Amino acid sequence: MFTRRxxxxxxxxxxxxxxxxxGPSFAxxxxxxGLILPMTGPFASTGRQVxxxxxxxxxxxxxxxxGKKIELVVRDDAGTADQTRRIAQELVVNEGxxxxxGFGLTPLALAVGPVATQAKVPAIVMAAxxxxxxxxxxxxxxxxxxxxxxxxxxxxxxxxxxxxxxVTLVSDYGPGIDAETWFTREFTGKGGEIVEAxxxxxxxxxxxxxxxxxxxxxxxAVFVFLPSGVGSLFMKQFAERGLADAGIKLIAxxxxxxxxILNDMGQxxxxxxxxxxxxxxxxxxxxxxxxxxxxxxxxxxxxxxxxVGGYDGMHLIYAAIEATKGDTGGEALLEAMKGLSWxxxxxxxxxxxxxxxxxxxxxxxxxxxxxxxxQNVEFATYEAVKDPVKAAAASGN
Amino acid sequence: MSSASETLMSSTAGxxxxxxxxxxxxxxxxxxxxxxLWLIAFAMIFAMPSKALILTEITIVxxxxxxxxxxLGYAGIVSLGHTAFFGLGAYAAGLFAKHxxxxxxxxLLVAGIASGVLGFVTSFLVLRGSDLTRLMTTLxxxxxxxxxxxxMAWLTGGADGLSGVIIGPILxxxxxxxxxxxGYIYSLVTLFILTWAARRLVNxxxxxxxxxxxxxxxxxxxxxxxxxxxxxxxxxxxxxxxGIAGALLTQTTSFVSPDVLAFHRSADVLLVLVxxxxxxxxxxxxxxxxxxxxxxxxxxxxxxxxxxxxGFVLIVIVMIGRENLARWHTFLPEPxxxxxxxxxxxxPGAKIGGSR
Numbered sequence: 001m002f003t004r005r006x007x008x009x010x011x012x013x014x015x016x017x018x019x020x021x022x023g024p025s026f027a028x029x030x031x032x033x034g035l036i037l038p039m040t041g042p043f044a045s046t047g048r049q050v051x052x053x054x055x056x057x058x059x060x061x062x063x064x065x066x067g068k069k070i071e072l073v074v075r076d077d078a079g080t081a082d083q084t085r086r087i088a089q090e091l092v093v094n095e096g097x098x099x100x101x102g103f104g105l106t107p108l109a110l111a112v113g114p115v116a117t118q119a120k121v122p123a124i125v126m127a128a129x130x131x132x133x134x135x136x137x138x139x140x141x142x143x144x145x146x147x148x149x150x151x152x153x154x155x156x157x158x159x160x161x162x163x164x165x166x167v168t169l170v171s172d173y174g175p176g177i178d179a180e181t182w183f184t185r186e187f188t189g190k191g192g193e194i195v196e197a198x199x200x201x202x203x204x205x206x207x208x209x210x211x212x213x214x215x216x217x218x219x220x221a222v223f224v225f226l227p228s229g230v231g232s233l234f235m236k237q238f239a240e241r242g243l244a245d246a247g248i249k250l251i252a253x254x255x256x257x258x259x260x261i262l263n264d265m266g267q268x269x270x271x272x273x274x275x276x277x278x279x280x281x282x283x284x285x286x287x288x289x290x291x292x293x294x295x296x297x298x299x300x301x302x303x304x305x306x307x308v309g310g311y312d313g314m315h316l317i318y319a320a321i322e323a324t325k326g327d328t329g330g331e332a333l334l335e336a337m338k339g340l341s342w343x344x345x346x347x348x349x350x351x352x353x354x355x356x357x358x359x360x361x362x363x364x365x366x367x368x369x370x371x372x373x374x375q376n377v378e379f380a381t382y383e384a385v386k387d388p389v390k391a392a393a394a395s396g397n
Numbered sequence: 398m399s400s401a402s403e404t405l406m407s408s409t410a411g412x413x414x415x416x417x418x419x420x421x422x423x424x425x426x427x428x429x430x431x432x433x434l435w436l437i438a439f440a441m442i443f444a445m446p447s448k449a450l451i452l453t454e455i456t457i458v459x460x461x462x463x464x465x466x467x468x469l470g471y472a473g474i475v476s477l478g479h480t481a482f483f484g485l486g487a488y489a490a491g492l493f494a495k496h497x498x499x500x501x502x503x504x505l506l507v508a509g510i511a512s513g514v515l516g517f518v519t520s521f522l523v524l525r526g527s528d529l530t531r532l533m534t535t536l537x538x539x540x541x542x543x544x545x546x547x548x549m550a551w552l553t554g555g556a557d558g559l560s561g562v563i564i565g566p567i568l569x570x571x572x573x574x575x576x577x578x579x580g581y582i583y584s585l586v587t588l589f590i591l592t593w594a595a596r597r598l599v600n601x602x603x604x605x606x607x608x609x610x611x612x613x614x615x616x617x618x619x620x621x622x623x624x625x626x627x628x629x630x631x632x633x634x635x636x637x638x639x640g641i642a643g644a645l646l647t648q649t650t651s652f653v654s655p656d657v658l659a660f661h662r663s664a665d666v667l668l669v670l671v672x673x674x675x676x677x678x679x680x681x682x683x684x685x686x687x688x689x690x691x692x693x694x695x696x697x698x699x700x701x702x703x704x705x706x707x708g709f710v711l712i713v714i715v716m717i718g719r720e721n722l723a724r725w726h727t728f729l730p731e732p733x734x735x736x737x738x739x740x741x742x743x744x745p746g747a748k749i750g751g752s753r
Contacts, residue, residue, distance in 0.1 A: 039700040048701075076700040081558055081654035082646055086450045093576050094447050107558035107654040114651055118575050136560055173547065173556040202556075 031068040031098045031328050033317060034091030035310075036084055036112070037127075038104040039076035045229065045260060046104040046306050047076070050126050053303065053310030054101070056294045057318075065318045066326040073097060079104060081111040088112045092119045098328045099124060101313050106130040106174060113137035120330040122337065124316060126309040130174055131389035134357050139330065141337050141356045143316055144309035145277045146387045147175050148182035150253040151225065153362040153382040154275035155186035158221060158251055165193050165219040166251075169210060171226050172199040179225035179253060182388055187223075195219045202227070207234050211241040214248065221249035228258035228304070232265045239268035249273065254376065257367055259304040262374050269374055272367045277360050278305040278346040279376040290345035305346075312344045312358075316351070348384075354394075357387045417605065425600040429740055431679065435589060442582055449577035455689045456584040457645050462669045462681025463592060464638030469667075470676030471599055472631045473611030474523055477532050477663050478539025479639060481519075482512040484658030485542065486640025488553060491562045491653040499565030501648045505587065508644030509637040516636020520629045536660075543658035558654030562647065573649070580649035587645060588682075591638060595678055598634070607631055608676075672714065 035054060037047035051074055063070050073095055077084040084103070091097040092115060100116060101124040103109035109128040116123040116139035125133055125142040134140040158166065168183060170176035176199065184194050195217045198210050205226075214222050222243070226234055238250060254276020257269060280291055280302050290311065294303040320336035321328060334356075341350030349360040362385045365376035441452055461483055468474040486508035493507045522534045546553045553559055566572045573579050598604055609617040610624045617624050647653050656662075665688070673684025691710060695703035 037700075040704050044701075074700050076696045076703065078696075080656050080659075081652060082454075082650045082656070085650045085652060086454060089450050089575065089577060093450075107556065107656070110558055110560045111650065111652045111654065113560065115575070130557060132557075174550075175556075 029068055030071055031317075031321065032071045032073050032091070032095055033314075034088065034095065034097035034100045035072055035074045035102045036077050036087050036091070036100065036108075037074065037102040038079035038108070039074070041079045042229075043079045043104045046127050047102075048301075049260060049304055049307040050102060050104070050310035050313075052294060052298050052301065053307030054126075054314045056290065056297060056303075056307070057311045057314035059297060060289075060293055061318060065321050066324075068321055068326055068328065070314075070317070070321075077104075077108060079108065081107045084108040085111040085115060088115045088123075092121055097121065098330070099317055099333065101317070102126050102310075103128045106133060109133045109140070110136055113140065116140065122317075122320075122330055122334050124313040126313040127306050130178060131357075131387050134355055135390075138356075139334060141316060141334070141351060142358050143313035144306070145358055145360060146389065147178045147225070147253065148388045149360075149385055150275050150277065150362055151179045151183040151223075152186045152388045153364070153385060154223065154251055154253065154273075155183045155192070156190070156382065157273075157275065157364050157380065158223070159187065159190050159192055163192070163220040163249065163251070165195050166221050166223050167196045167198060167214045167217050167219045168194060168223045169198045169200060169207075169214060170224070171202045171205070171230075173202045175227070176202075176225050183223050183225075186388075200226075205230055205233070207237040208241065211237055211243060215241060215243055215246055218246065219248060221251050224250065224252040224256055226252075226256050228255045228261070228306075231256040231258055232261055232269075235265045235268040235272070244271070251275075254279070254305060254365070257365075257376055259302050259376060262367065262376065263302070265374065269367045270369065273364065274367075274376060275362050275364050275382075276305060276376070277362055278308045279363060279365050279378055280304065281365075281370065281375040281377055282346060282363070283378070284343075284345070284347065286343055287345040303345075308344065308346050312346075312349065315342060315344065316340065347381075350384075352386060352390075355387065355390045357390060359384050359386050361385065417602075421600050421602070421605065425596065434679070434682070438585055438589075442578065442585075446576065446578055449581040451689065451693055453577055453581045453584050453645075453649050455685050456581065456588050457642050457649070458666070458669060458689055459682040459685035460584075460588045460591060460642040460645065461639055461666050462673070462685050463588075463595060463678055464635045464642060464681075465666050465670050466675060466678055466681045467595060467599070467635040467638065468632055469670065470678075470680065471604060471607040471611065472628055474628065474632065475528050475532055476523075476535040477660075477667070478535035478537065479635075479666055480658055480660070480662035481535070481539040481542045482516055482636040482639035483643040483646075483662060483666075484539075484546065485515055486512045486643030487647045487653050487657040488546065488559065488643075489640065490644035490647040491559045492552070494564050494648070495559070495562050499563055500569065501564050501567050501583070501644075504564075504648060505641050505644045508640045508647075510640075512640020512643070513633050513637040516633040516639075517629065519636075520632035523632055524625055524628060536663075539658065539660065539663055543655060543660075546655045546658055553653075553655070556655060558652060558656075560652060562651045562653065564648045564651050573651075577649070584645050584649060587641065591641065592678060592682070595638070599678065603627070603630075668711070672711070 037050055039047040075087045077087055088100050099122045103125050104127045106128045109125050112123050113136040117137045123140050125140055127144050129147045131146045131148055134142055168180050170180045200210050250272045252274045254274045257272055257274050259280040316337050319340055320333045323336040324332045337351055338353035347361045349358055352359050362382045363378040364380040365378045367374055368377045465479050489511040490504040490508040493504050519538055523531055547555055567583055571579050606622045606627055609622055614624055669684035669688045670681050672687055674680035695706045
């Protein structure tokens with residue numbers, strides 16, 4: 001009897017709760033931005049940088065725009081795509097988030113596509129770098145950059161500087177293959193020669209045997225893409241194998257000499273030539289202010305290219321709300337974001353209205369010691385580079 | 398009470414009731430806590446519609462843990478690669494929906510069959526060797542599948558995952574909604590049916606023989622239990638369950654990433670099962686509820702450091718001893734305890750329970 005009563009009690013409690021208004025209610029003038037990032041696990045540094053970048057923007061520009069109070073809701077997806085998707089859904093449905101942002105890796109960004117499309121909220125890609133992401137939903141806008149965007153200028157620069165024979169060495173996964181493909185395409189298309197294409201396992205790489213293969217092929221340079229983080233191990237082994245002494249230059253995308261960890265790489269990193277869209281040493285008043293504010297707020301951590309993706313992503317949201325004069329409907333915001341252009345800490349950038357992808361300068365940098373710290377020092381600029389993949393598709397080749 | 402129902406049953410069956418059969422019948426009847434658990438689970442559809450997504454996740458983890466319980470709790474096979482079946486099911490459901498037929502129930506069956514076949518084939522590897530060998534074999538199978546999914550980019554989308562999976566309405570009727578309510582009801586019904594089937598399975602002579610194998614394989618074979626056949630069978634069934642759990646994940650998120658095959662999933666599900674208790678099916682479900690809620694709660698409070706706290710909680714639980722947690726009622730004063738025991742052992746009359 002007792003339990004029957006308990007069951008009835010449980011049931012009626014359930015019914016009572018169902019009749020209560022579901023979900024929290026919010027004031028009209030709060031605009032929530034759901035920032036979903038890997039804050040734990042192997043990609044935690046991405047999450048840390050992007051979040052710090054986004055927070056730096058709010059700290060600099062205040063939390064109110066066009067009468068709306070911007071509230072950042074940060075969630076950890078631990079780099080797991082189904083978590084990203086669930087959190088995105090919950091943020092939209094339960095928290096009433098008006099925009100989603102973050103996404104540390106390509107699968108994490110892709111998982112959110114259907115939610116963004118269904119709920120009609122903009123999804124701002126602040127870190128993931130595979131070109132195809134923005135094609136999967138009308139609601140993606142990218143504030144970071146694509147990998148081919150950095151790889152192609154490196155190839156162009158190499159050819160302009162008497163590098164004719166190159167070995168490519170990339171991590172064996174989506175972005176690595178993207179980098180290899182687009183570097184090779186540009187390089188061989190303009191008369192260069194790829195001697196060998198080496199792919200290194202993504203997990204726990206030991207570069208020694210691969211570097212030996214590079215050395216045996218004796219190219220003019222080795223083109224490298226690695227996800228940021230394993231760069232320091234690579235640099236160490238690059239020096240140990242004596243590739244620099246054998247006259248083999250190191251050219252890479254900026255992920256390898258990530259500003260966040262560059263300083264700890266030490267001597268072996270000196271002289272590496274990389275192409276990327278942001279360097280903490282970029283010489284502009286906007287960047288000086290940014291780096292200073294960022295370091296002050298984050299115990300001296302140096303901002304890297306991911307943080308600037310977070311920073312500019314927040315700018316996109318602010319500028320869009322300003323342009324719509326406080327209309328926070330997803331479609332209105334998206335329209336306002338298309339074609340926006342502004343000066344970011346990384347230099348002049350804009351959002352391509354056709355592809356919703358970022359158009360930005362790509363800088364060639366060399367690792368040098370400046371005031372006792374290793375820095376990516378810029379020495380050449382390729383202006384207003386579009387994502388080469390979409391540019392190629394548009395021009396039909 | 399049990400003696401009364403036994404006499405009733407033996408008279409209807411028309412032959413003398415053996416002790417073992419009486420035991421099985423008794424175990425097969427529904428307990429009060431089970432009924433309450435399921436009622437609450439179904440009441441959640443109305444009680445907490447805004448939490449449907451996390452409830453769905455709990456349901457999927459629970460089904461995955463029930464699957465592991467079948468082999469770990471009943472047959473005593475330790476596995477560190479159980480996510481191989483989960484992941485295969487997830488990919489099978491995704492590919493099937495993408496290329497052939499978008500109806501989800503069919504997808505579940507296809508995924509179950511695909512994982513079942515893999516389970517059947519790999520069960521022969523598990524037959525060999527003892528615990529340590531099994532750990533290594535299962536781990537190896539999991540890692541191999543993960544690498545295959547990563548490399549076969551033309552099929553699986555590689556590291557970027559399989560996108561563009563569109564799942565049709567369930568049985569052509571019920572569309573998956575953004576709030577995840579359909580997804581929750583769908584997952585819960587699946588979990589309920591499969592748990593019910595698993596209950597029948599483990600409370601049968603088959604289940605009893607598995608426990609015998611787990612306790613002492615040599616003695617089991619001496620009383621003529623065909624342990625090899627039994628292990629192959631239960632391993633295959635567990636693989637089907639895990640495959641269906643994976644398929645549910647694909648269908649409720651309409652996305653598959655290589656993460657479904659990642660090692661941490663195998664470890665998580667083991668954790669869930671240990672948390673809830675091994676060898677009574679509901680351990681997986683209770684563990685899934687505890688683990689998922691704890692993780693969600695902690696990661697909202699502290700997105701950066703929640704792993705520290707979850708580790709801390711796990712150590713505390715292990716130090717106190719899960720057995721002590723499970724028999725917390727024994728520390729209550731005597732009259733309260735007796736009442737508790739009565740409630741726990743209460744079960745409805747023979748209509749719902751044992752007699753057939």
